[in-house]
Amino acid sequence: MNNTILSITIALIFGIGTFLILRRDIIKIIIGLSLISHAVNMLIVSTGVFDGEKAPIIAEGYHGSGSGIIFTDKLSEGILAPIVPPGTETPFVDPLVQALVLTAIVISLATTAFILILAYRIHEEYGTTDVKKLRRLRG
């Protein structure tokens, strides 16, 4: 159920972003690009959620008991949290996709900053933010 709602949300954001990119106003285009990049980031995060499978981090010499997951470090026993005993099935997330999303967010921050400055300069040069009026280049 949650996955369905997440997918629909991503699709909606993507659709709104695409709609905004097709507008005539430069600022709307930039907002549309940001929305699409957020939709893509959510898509990447959603690929890293697993439920009811074996967690990837498994302790070799497991000492704990109870719920199966240790959330506190026990350095004297050589345990670094979170560690899962072999055979435990628990929901977990793939940490790699979060690293990917972090990279993608930083990149989209840089591009958005650049493109906003570009939009400001275009407004200074052309006196308009309407892309239909940006037609000085032609063959």
Next chain:
Amino acid sequence: MNIQEHLPILLVAIPILMSALMIMLRSRPTFQKTLNIIVSASILLMSIILLLQVWNSGILVYEVGEWGKYGIILVADLLGSGMVVLSSGISLLALIYSLDYIEGKSLNTTYHSLFNLLVAGLNGTFLTGDIFNMFVFFEILLLSSCGLVVASENGGVTTISDKMEATFKYLILNMIGSMVMLIAVASLYATMGTLNMADLSVKISALSDAGTMPWHIYFIALLFLIVFGNKAAIFPLHYWLPDVHPTAPSPISAMLSGVMIKVGAYGILRVYFLVFKDALFLLKPIIILLALITIAIGAIAAVGQKDVKRLLAYSSVSQIGYVFLGIGMGTAYALAASLVYLVNHAIAKSMLFLTSGGIIHHAKTRDMHHMGGMVKSAPLMSSMFLIGAMSIAGMPPLGGFIAKFVLFDAAMLGEYYLPVLIGFAFAVFTIFYMFRAWLLMFWGEARDFEKYGPYSSHGPSPMITVPIIILAAAVLILGVYSEPLISLSSEIANQLLNPQPYINAVLGGSVR
């Protein structure tokens, strides 16, 4: 410590460090210029050493952080290191050229720094073995090239508002392309659980052999065609190129047209022939179709241009179609031919763009109808433009002839008769538009250029002429003595079609 093992990371790290250093050195322009030239030359030297090492002792794998296949790896195989040699050679010459061509204020503050970032992005793209890392280097390439397109040149033929408009188109379209690449990479990771290209190749082959390949792998492959097609400006995605390449300053046009659009071709060669080799039967006809339409559209549009750089940009669109035609045929000979074509086009087109910069300085206009009779007042530029035009058109003693010859030969051997016919017809178009441009600019009634700026009186400086002459010599040498390039390309093509050594080299190392 053996320095040769660390060459791949040095080729990426040194330009990034230099780009930070260049910002700090902005108040000492002479030292900045000298240092940047020395570093670019040493990068060229290191890339040649890397290519020789890969040629002699096989694929070199550098594990960044020593995480094995789970971390980022740099892989220098023949294709990657060969492309690095090409890009560093052209970037060194473009850098020397830009010292006199770019306006002083722009040159001292941001130009050197962004140029180093561009070199780092190119080297990283060609050397990386990790598909997400390739996305990151694509973004570095995109942002640094946007900054370079808006750099202003001496004389100010192109207005700043034109540059803004072109950069806006370039940035928006390439950002959408980046988003598509991110979607493709994420879907690939969600399906296969790895981002390492060699590992992906092994897993997809295993699934394909077992007959359980998920159907959406084909769609991911098509998404990558959009990504790399957008970079390389093939048919439905070519329309940003004729705006961006002419408005950039000439050395940057040379970099964009010579090396940047080849990044798309490199991506297709690397990703399709390594990762998606089991989906290639579906992709090859699509690539051939798009390549033929690209050839036709670029050539037809180039005929009607009056702006010299816009003509060269449309010619780039047409010529990249020939490269993709060879890739689409997919036999070893055709791949080798397309690599020969790629190298020849890169050198000839960057030389033509550099020459056009000299012509623009001389005539103070980009409109060919306002030029004429310049063969007497600018003899060097006219002869160099003629060499470049003949190479692009495929005249016998020059590199372009060898490239077209092997490409059409490969197509005939592969029995692709209709593509050969179309390619041949538009090769005739190429001769027509290149020589039309040459005749318009250099023959006919002489116009008076004395009233234009200092450049037409004292003539081009050595910093402008030497890179053009070196590139012209390279075009001539590649035409007369082309065996080394052809044998290197054949070896690369064999490696592409048989990626097992690549996979062994990447996955052979143990995780430490």
